[in-house]
Amino acid sequence: MQTAEIKRRWLQFFESRGHTVVPSASLISDDPTLMFNVAGMVPFIPYLTGREPAPFNRATSVQKCVRTNDIDEVGKTTRHGTFFQMNGNFSFGDYFKAEAIEFAWALLTTPQADGGLGFDPDRLWATVYHDDDEAFGLWQSIAGLPESRIQRRGKADNYWHTGQAGPGGPCSEIYYDRGPGYGSEGGPEADEDRYIEIWNLVFMQYQLENVRSKVDFDVVAELPKKNIDTGMGLERVAFLLQDVENMYEIDEVFPVIEAASKLSGRTYGANHEDDVRLRVVADHVRSALMLISDGVTPGNEARGYILRRLIRRAVRAMRLLGVEEPAMPSLLTASRGAMQSSYPEVGSDFDRISRIAYAEEEAFLRTLVSGTALLNQAVAGVRGGSNTLSGDKAFALHDTFGFPIDLTLEMAAEQGVSVDEQGFRTLMAEQRDRAKADARAKKTGGVSDTSAYRELRDIGETPFVGYESLSQDSKIRGLVSEGRRTELAEVGSTVDIVLEQTPFYAESGGQAADFGVISGDGFAAKVLDVQSPVKGLVVHRAEITEGVLQPGKDVLAAVDADRRLGACQAHSATHLVHAALRQLLGPGAVQAGSHNESGYMRFDFSYNATLTPAVRAEIEEVANLAVRQDLGVTAEYMSLNEARASGAMALFGEKYGDTVRVIDIGGPWSRELCGGTHVAHSSQVGPISLLSEASIGSGVRRIEASVGMDAFRNLAKERALVSSLTELLKVPADSVTERVQSLLDRVRDAERQIDQLRKAEVLAGAGKLIASAQQIGKVALARADLGEVSSADDLRTLALDVRQRFGDAPGVVAVTGVSKSRPLIVIATTAAARDLKVEAGALVRIACGILGGGGGGKPDLAQGGGSDIAAIPAALEAVAADLRARQAA
Template sequence: MQTADIQRRWLDFFGQRGHTVVPSASLIADDPTVMFTIAGMVPFIPYLTGVVPAPYPRATSVQKCIRTNDIEEVGKTTRHGTFFQMNGNFSFGDYFKEGAITYAWELLTTPESDGGLGFAEKDLWVTVYEDDDEARQLWKKIAGLPDERIQSMGKEDNYWSTGQPGPAGPCSEIYFDRGPAYGPEGGPAVDDTRYIEIWNLVFMQYAIEDVRSKTEFRIVGELPNKNIDTGMGMERVAFLKQGVENMYEIDQVRPVLDAAAALSGRRYGANPDDDVRMRVIADHVRSSLMLMTDGVAPGNEGRGYILRRLMRRSIRAMRLLGVDAPSFDTLFAASRDAMSAAYPEVAQNYDRVSRLALGEEDAFLRTLVAGTSILDVAVADTKTGGGSVLAGDTAFQLHDTFGFPIDLTLEMAEEAGLSVDREAFDRLMAEQRSRAKADAKSKKAVLADVSVYGAFRSLGETRFLGYDELEAETRVVGIIVDGVSVDRATVGQLAEVILAETTLYAESGGQDADEGTIVGEGFELEVLDVQRPIAGLVSHRVEVRTGEVSVGSSARTVVDGDYRRAATQAHSATHVIHAALRQTLGHDAHQSGSYNKAGYMRLDFSWNQALSPDTRSEIEEISNIAVRDNLEVETRVMGLDEAKSLGAMALFGEKYGDRVRVVDIGGPWSRELCAGTHVSRSAEIGMISLVSESSVGSTNRRVEALVGLDAFREFATERALVQQLTAQLKTPRDSLVDRIAELSQQLKTAEKRIAQFEAQKLSERVPALVQSAESVGAVQLVAADLGAVGSADDVRSLAQSVRERLAGSAAVIALAGHAGGKATVIVATTPTARDAGARAGELAKRASAVLGGGGGGKDDLAQGGGPKLELVGDALAAVREALQG
């Protein structure tokens, strides 16, 4: 019996018995916090838990599922697969235990010729929860099973709950006896290899509280509506009905296994290790095919990373089978042909899936060559050094530079008898993710050519709903990739997304764009920037994190609430500081520009001289008094002329329409035209700390401030610094300035004395250096490493002093020293030496090359150097060799 036939029989059976046939949901879970659909009941959870009223009393489905938590067991057991199908029938307050048991027994034991699955009654066993006498009696009544084939199990095996307070209930599981060749007698309680579980019936009848573990909770009563949730494992039933040994040999999986065997020239069944590899390939290729069909693309995070891991494990397994050449073209085609009967969309989407698969394989095969050589060297070095743990930074380099998933490095290291420093690897990965996110946010991508937006703008304006809501349902109107309008964007791509409505604020009026996400059925987009490329249209610059987004898709905009709150505080603080400036300096201090984002604001204003410290303090104090007074913040939309008549200030150079938004803080105290987001009362700003004031032109100044929590953190940092200084200097806070000035003067005096002392010590070396002169070629050479020196000037002074002593001879002086982690070489020549052909610039250049740096200068005096302190002797030797030549 083919797997597609089992699927058809299942849906027909329950459909004929009043169940609504529900198509399989996507493998990409609706819940953005969950990567995949991991169980057949997941799409029905809202109905089973009563959160949402069920739209039908009973339903049935064959649900696609992905689980990778047991990925290491794939290929090693008869029943572990990353992709599987769960056949389910569900009752929402309709039939209960008797109905569920009746349907299960009828479908399982009805002959195949009559539409059933044709299992022999004698081969079926069941388990029930140890306290569920009702279920035991029903099995005896409906199926006629004897007591010995109805085994009682505890909560660990036969009780279901979500792990949270809410619905729960006992389970009853149906097992098939594979016969004595597979294990001892005694039923599933004795051996679950011989007795294979094929169907689980969950009787959701109780409400539980005080949940402490899977087996520790308190039953508080029966549910008003009792539900049924069942799941029959499609792959398990298939391998039993097809008479094969395991799920990897069924009709939907075996063709890939056979293709891997043919490509490798190895026979399945001949070698246990090869068998495991072939089963891994068969499972992972099918899982990858189904994931990509549902819109997942290979990537470095989330769902994309799981998919990439499956594909790369497949490639790795093929290499262990001796196949280094590309194989996905053959393997994926075999899986397509095997799965299309049950899922026609696999064939319909195969061109796209194939391109993704072949591209991923090509890229990874190239990286394997380079990465494997790096890993082999690292493994050899680790073993040579007597170590047993591969360094975490090596694993990170393999991941970051060569695209090796960490699990692949773990596998290859284990094969070599080593473990990996996973803690160090995880730390480096966390640091990289933090840097990457900060970098992505800091780079404002260039928007597409303005002409591309015309078609979208003709459909209407983008409605901004973000003044009142942080989330809103909307629709994808357009997608732009690399400046071109397209119908979809996939995982890893950067794109611009145009929506019918949005809650995400577009950068304008000095306020930076919101942070947040755009999520929809099967996709999640990280918002990198939001802009208004043309009037009335908002473009969201995004990275597709998971899935595939297409034009016409329903979507939900989700603003990062913490970021919006902090950005709102900063924008309101900008208005407050502007009002404080004008109150302090007069109306000539007019805003000429601003920028604000979460926790930070800057404001440019017309003024032609620096603000005194007292003036800065006054502005800061007025601003914080306004915050303390909790002034009302009111926003109104009115005509432009009316707004101007009320004294609302407009930003110079800004364009305004006929209708404008006026923001008042404390009534007329601060009244400006502004489309930004603001607090509702000034106390919500929190705190304003004026951190700098500077010039941005001959007639403009700039003030910068930290706002809210960022301002508090700045004060806390400064307070901690003052406390450290008072403790270390043993000086009261009020005397710190004088004490630091005193110490600074003492330090300058000491440094001057030290410099004099060092210069004197160096000058005392002149006679010895003159005596060290040796004949090299046609000149006398003085070459010496002075060691640590105060500065390059000290070396130069000493070289010149030695040259003065040797002025009457053909002499070359080459002195080296190091300061600040860098070596310095000074070469000085006398006139007679220069007549003999010695050139200081050329000699300094040769020495510097040895030190890993550069140098040069005039014929009489030149300087060079480099970072390689350990090669100073070699650098001086290079001068000697040049003179000998």
């Protein structure tokens, strides 16, 4: 029975018994303590715990889930997978134990011809919590199970709670006996490889307090409303009904194994080590497909890092299977074909999904080449000594070369070397702390002690009135200078001013802070920056231009109206560009950061492909059409759930309160959660002119644009430039591009001719170099320093030509040169030399050690460089010395 059919039968069975069919929630969990939905019941937790009233009495779902705690066990056992599906039926104060057991038994044992799953009743076992006599009796009376096939187990196996005070209760699990060929007799207590758990029924009936551990808590009362929460592992049931050995061989997973086998030439089932790698590939590719489908993009934090790790583990497993070219196009396509019966969106959205996955694989393949060489070099340096790779070397691989720590751990372990993981974690923590300190310094002027600000916040928050007015009568609550409260600030000093209320916008949400003036009787201060070093407190950094400021003084706080208007224009333009991106590129183009200030906007978004000039022009046009349509811009406060229900975009990873502010531009055209300031109509934004679009990291791109008068000035400047070019080139404006291209082609032709002449000049010395070769034992060494060269290509061209002239004789060519004030070296060896164990890569590393750098390559050809030009003669001599030593040995 196909997995999609099992899912269909499940939902149909429970729907026919009064359950509301609830579509799977996203893999991205709404629970702030979870990155992903890790179980089928997670989306129902608010109803099960009573935090929210359930909109239905009984429900059923097939929930997408991801767990990565046991990622290192994937492929090694039949129980561990990252992506899986959990079938669940739920009762919220409606039915309880008897009905739950009755439903489970009926669905499992009803013949397939009658719409059930058709399990043999004689091969099913049940477990119950050891004190749950009620459940024990129900299994006997409803299912007819004999006592011998009902086992009692303790809290560790058969009791559920959240880990905190709240509802909990005993569980009852259903197991399937795979037969004596899979292990010992005696039920689940004896062997859980033979007896496979397929369904767990949680009877949520008690209020728990003082939860100290999984097995240590106090039961204080019965719940007034008892709930049912069940979960049936779809993949486990599928592999049993499809009569295969494990979850990796079911119809939704095995096609990826087949694709990986075809690419690698390895046969599944022939070798345990290869089988583990093939299963890792199949699991991780499917997980990546589903995560990207739900909006996750590769990154270095949180969910993005999990996705990146899954893709990279899959890619590396393919390399260990002998596949060095990109494999994702074949693997991801196979996974799409297997999954789209259950999830049609992976087919309809495959263009976006595949762009992200393919780009991540390509980036990682580049990282693998450089990182693996560096890791191997580092490992070679410690082998035989402490046999531990230091934390700082692991950190350098991560920080400088993007080599993930988990890969460093795996690859080092494969070579018998451990890694100082704690040292690495310490350095990572120090880096994060420095970044946080830099951010705090931005907000507090370099003052690390925020106690003075906290004291002022304790008096009360600073109400922001700047949505309604740009000026406001207020009072100075306090002054802070160099982290300490002060009672006065005189002309020429810079001080932080806290007011009772303010119209000044503090930098947040990507919008730059307001400028303006704070003035009163006999004094004035120019506001330079506005920050919120403590939540709820607005701090104005200001230069005193007149008189003396003191706490308690009445003031007029006035925002620079032109700057605020510019910021409003830029912020509203950001929303328009975001909407245009999603309209043209799809819902995957979501915001990943922004900055708005007067006349300028910068917008980062998730996307894995370069935008063509035509697409960029279309984005600019769509955004400007929205400006021309004079769409209304409104702000409305509502609950977070109401905002989501209305379709409002929320930023990924942002934390929102119960009440949020929704900015609506033109009805559904653009609707986002936002606390920034905006224009009243889209026409007030003025023109939007895209300045640039580029990648700023894997899967993240950045658009920069000028807005309003700055956009007009930018367009005028471009017009003047085109005018100058038409005069200079003596062609009409519409022929400038063609004329410039013609000139560029002529320049390139000239450069090619020069390059050919230079190469001919280099090769002219090949005969002299081969004639002067030095015989060292059985190997001839041709070496030379070419002086200034354009690049390593010149050295490589000569080395390959001279090597060819050695013919079948054992020969080594070592040529050096200087390019951009840096010494370079290329070494080539003949096949006969390599037969004598003379390898180019090893010789280059010796030479580069003298040059003060590094290098590497293959046994036949290698190159490197350094920093010490004066060491070139010594480097060439070191190559000769190594050859002498080899001959002597």
